[in-house]
Amino acid sequence: MPKNPSTSTSEPSAVAQTGAKESRRGLSRRLLLTSAGAGTAGLAVGALAHAGLAGRSHAATVVDTVEFYGAHQAGITTAAQDRMHTAAFDVTSDDREALISMLRSWTDAIAAMTQGQQVGADDPAAGSYDAPPSDTGEAADLSAANLSVTIGFGRSLFIGNHGKARFGLDGKLPDALIELPHFSGDQIEEGRSDGDIVVQACADDPQVAVHAIRNLSRLGFGTVRVRWSQTGFGRTSKTTRAQQTPRNLFGFKDGTANLLADNKELLDQHVWVGKDSTDQPWMAGGSYMVTRRIRMHVETWDRSALREQENVVGRVKSTGAPLSGGDEFSEPDFAMAGSAGPVIPADSHVAVVHPSQHDGVQMLRRGFNYVDGSDGLGRLDAGLFFIAFVIDARTHYVPLQEAMSSKDAMSEYLRHTSSGLYAILPGISQGQYLGQQLFDS
Ligand SMILES: C=CC1=C(C)c2cc3[nH]c(cc4nc(cc5[nH]c(cc1n2)c(C)c5CCC(=O)O)C(CCC(=O)O)=C4C)c(C)c3C=C
Ligand SMILES: [Fe+2]
Numbered sequence: 001m002p003k004n005p006s007t008s009t010s011e012p013s014a015v016a017q018t019g020a021k022e023s024r025r026g027l028s029r030r031l032l033l034t035s036a037g038a039g040t041a042g043l044a045v046g047a048l049a050h051a052g053l054a055g056r057s058h059a060a061t062v063v064d065t066v067e068f069y070g071a072h073q074a075g076i077t078t079a080a081q082d083r084m085h086t087a088a089f090d091v092t093s094d095d096r097e098a099l100i101s102m103l104r105s106w107t108d109a110i111a112a113m114t115q116g117q118q119v120g121a122d123d124p125a126a127g128s129y130d131a132p133p134s135d136t137g138e139a140a141d142l143s144a145a146n147l148s149v150t151i152g153f154g155r156s157l158f159i160g161n162h163g164k165a166r167f168g169l170d171g172k173l174p175d176a177l178i179e180l181p182h183f184s185g186d187q188i189e190e191g192r193s194d195g196d197i198v199v200q201a202c203a204d205d206p207q208v209a210v211h212a213i214r215n216l217s218r219l220g221f222g223t224v225r226v227r228w229s230q231t232g233f234g235r236t237s238k239t240t241r242a243q244q245t246p247r248n249l250f251g252f253k254d255g256t257a258n259l260l261a262d263n264k265e266l267l268d269q270h271v272w273v274g275k276d277s278t279d280q281p282w283m284a285g286g287s288y289m290v291t292r293r294i295r296m297h298v299e300t301w302d303r304s305a306l307r308e309q310e311n312v313v314g315r316v317k318s319t320g321a322p323l324s325g326g327d328e329f330s331e332p333d334f335a336m337a338g339s340a341g342p343v344i345p346a347d348s349h350v351a352v353v354h355p356s357q358h359d360g361v362q363m364l365r366r367g368f369n370y371v372d373g374s375d376g377l378g379r380l381d382a383g384l385f386f387i388a389f390v391i392d393a394r395t396h397y398v399p400l401q402e403a404m405s406s407k408d409a410m411s412e413y414l415r416h417t418s419s420g421l422y423a424i425l426p427g428i429s430q431g432q433y434l435g436q437q438l439f440d441s
Helices: 019-025 029-036 043-051 096-113 155-159 206-219 264-270 298-302 306-313 349-353 398-407 409-413
Strands: 083-091 148-154 197-203 224-235 287-296 368-374 380-390 414-424
Touching (some): 148 287, 197 287, 298 380, 306 349, 306 409
Antiparallel strands (some): 083 197, 083 224, 148 414, 224 368, 287 380, 287 414
16 A cells, blocks of 8 residues: 655645644644654655654655645646545535535645645644544544545536525536436446535545545535445556556556646646636636446456457557557557458447547546445446546537447446536635635626
């Protein structure tokens, strides 16, 4: 389990572990960790002990925090972490002020947790003995592990399930926040889908991601309740050039042709909502997140020949190169002829979803593998929790999914069991709360 905080992020915190921060906020989780006894928690302790509580020389301190404030929320272009816990919440209260108050407390908690600090108070022993601790405590000895928390609102937050405006949000529903259509072959479970608010927590330590969701859920008690939640591991994409392409549960490299954090022009074109590309000015700087829990019939896959597997994906299993040749990052040549039709079959996954088939649209994929035990019939309940961030799902997701479900050979091995589309809030600066642009608009 990666407890190594030496992996810096695409958005490192400029203030991580400075003396100023210590005196302002008291002991951070990581400094508690260091002072509580080197040797118990792996490399983090070694590194921080060297940075020296004694000497207070912070020069060697490693950074494993992701900046929370900014024009966009973290957790989208942030270097994809290894673990995920995503949850959707339904708002149980009708009170707009209660919702805003919860979003304020969530903002404070996220700002603290992403910097490796406890929720509420930095020192868990400082609270009242007669009250529950302000932090649940299971991450107290862990580093921030590159935690990012990303919040979005579902269509039902604006108009409920009957089209009636909620929380005074009349006229604030973005046109792009559609109800995703039913796609051929879908076996969607309602209880695993949609929801008023989505919270994606990603970290390089599963306990840190779970801790984030649990503490937000606790802070929301009386205002929201969890509708569904999903854990994931082994990121199935890369979002920075420095990251190696990971493999999905079919054993193929996944994320090769993904949009990357350093391609600002493409991100502006395909991921970030701009003030001119939305009917809702409050969405500028935001994005749309598509979630699909896709069961992969791994037992059937494992019994299929390598030739079949590669023809289904359109790439070489070992290297990730397109079947038309070259290396992993070579462009596929869909026109190259083989002995019986194109070398890359027209019904292969990459041929079906490639931008050349869809007016050049691209998406930022950020999914995770999942295994939720077995299904009672001797098969793993395993697959991909597909997550993609796009500027507009109507142009950047729906047509691709329609093509997949009608002509993608991979679909035979897949079953979509959940579906969600959320308006990802723009980022905020210090002093603001998540969602403020909407509620102030
Ligand atoms: C509708 C969008 C997509 C869904 C759903 C989806 C599911 C899915 N994909 C894989 C495995 C791979 N996908 C790969 C590439 C790829 N996939 C999509 C879209 C969806 N995939 C796109 C847009 C692309 C990029 C195409 C391109 O530009 O070439 C690949 C190849 C490697 C890579 O580029 O990432 C694999 C492998 C699975 C297993 C899956 C559902 C479980
Ligand atoms: Fe794919």
